[in-house]
Amino acid sequence: MMEEKIKKEAEEEAQAQVDIWKYVFGFTEMAVVKCAIELGIPDFLEGQDGQAMTLDGLSAALGCSPSSLYRIMRFLTNRGIFRQVNQALGCSSQNSTSNAIACSSITYVQTPLSRLLARNGEKSMAAIVLLESSPVMLSPWLGLGRRVLANSPPPFDTYHGQDLWSYAQNNPAHSKLINDAMACDARVAVSAMINGCPQVFEGISSLVDVGGGDGTALHTLLKACPWIRGINFDLPHVVSVALRSDGVEHVGGDMFHSVPNADAAFIMVSTVSGCCMTGEMTSVSAY
Numbered sequence: 001m002m003e004e005k006i007k008k009e010a011e012e013e014a015q016a017q018v019d020i021w022k023y024v025f026g027f028t029e030m031a032v033v034k035c036a037i038e039l040g041i042p043d044f045l046e047g048q049d050g051q052a053m054t055l056d057g058l059s060a061a062l063g064c065s066p067s068s069l070y071r072i073m074r075f076l077t078n079r080g081i082f083r084q085v086n087q088a089l090g091c092s093s094q095n096s097t098s099n100a101i102a103c104s105s106i107t108y109v110q111t112p113l114s115r116l117l118a119r120n121g122e123k124s125m126a127a128i129v130l131l132e133s134s135p136v137m138l139s140p141w142l143g144l145g146r147r148v149l150a151n152s153p154p155p156f157d158t159y160h161g162q163d164l165w166s167y168a169q170n171n172p173a174h175s176k177l178i179n180d181a182m183a184c185d186a187r188v189a190v191s192a193m194i195n196g197c198p199q200v201f202e203g204i205s206s207l208v209d210v211g212g213g214d215g216t217a218l219h220t221l222l223k224a225c226p227w228i229r230g231i232n233f234d235l236p237h238v239v240s241v242a243l244r245s246d247g248v249e250h251v252g253g254d255m256f257h258s259v260p261n262a263d264a265a266f267i268m269v270s271t272v273s274g275c276c277m278t279g280e281m282t283s284v285s286a287y
């Protein structure tokens with residue numbers, strides 16, 4: 001009995017020594033996925049109509065070295081992001097003939113996971129990855145311990161000296177990152193709502209989307225329910241650059257003061273983790 005206990009403890013200890021590396025290098029998962037999106041790998045493979053692409057061809061198209069790209073692809077394929085369709089010996093940085101042969105025989109195709117990283121995909125999550133992996137969003141997480149100890153304002157506010165929405169108002173490039181990310185979320189969520197419970201939109205002639213971002217949610221909804229008049233309500237700096245589409249009126253304002261009248265209102269709280277970090281969840285539910 002005692003022996004078994006000692007053996008189990010030793011196994012757990014050995015496993016812990018393996019698992020700890022996940023936390024030491026946890027950031028690499030996000031960094032490599034961000035790198036793949038920025039290089040445009042998912043978009044390039046998506047454009048191949050299902051044909052496998054050689055490592056050589058991909059590196060030439062992206063303008064990077066096969067050996068660096070091979071290492072990125074090895075990391076990603078290991079996680080089910082892209083699939084290597086043949087076995088290869090590898091691709092080192094040495095410029096030998098055998099290495100050239102190996103590089104040209106390695107080929108890749110998309111997977112369901114890598115398709116979500118194509119920027120223009122219907123269910124793309126690329127913009128959300130780019131938002132959450134931006135230094136603006138990531139840096140506040142590094143001060144989480146101080147926030148817990150001091151029970152201070154949300155880390156984002158403490159780090160940047162203002163809340164996320166004020167920061168976005170003052171930084172149009174970051175505001176665009178947010179709007180694009182929210183649009184990804186809206187496309188997927190609204191399509192699921194329309195397919196899963198279309199009856200909730202019957203009999204509604206006007207609907208206000210509170211915090212509707214760039215209007216993607218209403219734009220998607222009105223394609224399926226053209227009888228609805230949509231009001232996209234958001235902060236003035238957001239609606240000023242929102243998508244223009246038939247049947248959707250954009251109104252700028254502060255939801256904590258008033259919201260335009262309509263038959264129905266919906267408020268979608270994004271699951272994007274950064275929102276929790278900003279305390280936005282709390283303020284939205286308080287409303």
Ligand SMILES: C[S@@+](CC[C@H](N)C(=O)[O-])C[C@H]1O[C@@H](n2cnc3c(N)ncnc32)[C@H](O)[C@@H]1O
Nearest residue numbers: 182185186211212213234235253254255268270
């Ligand atoms: C988490 S995003 C949600 C976007 C979209 N509804 C979705 O779920 O994909 C929150 C939205 O609320 C907006 N917002 C934040 N504070 C607001 C306020 N006081 N009044 C109106 N809109 C606000 C932001 O600009 C942002 O577009």
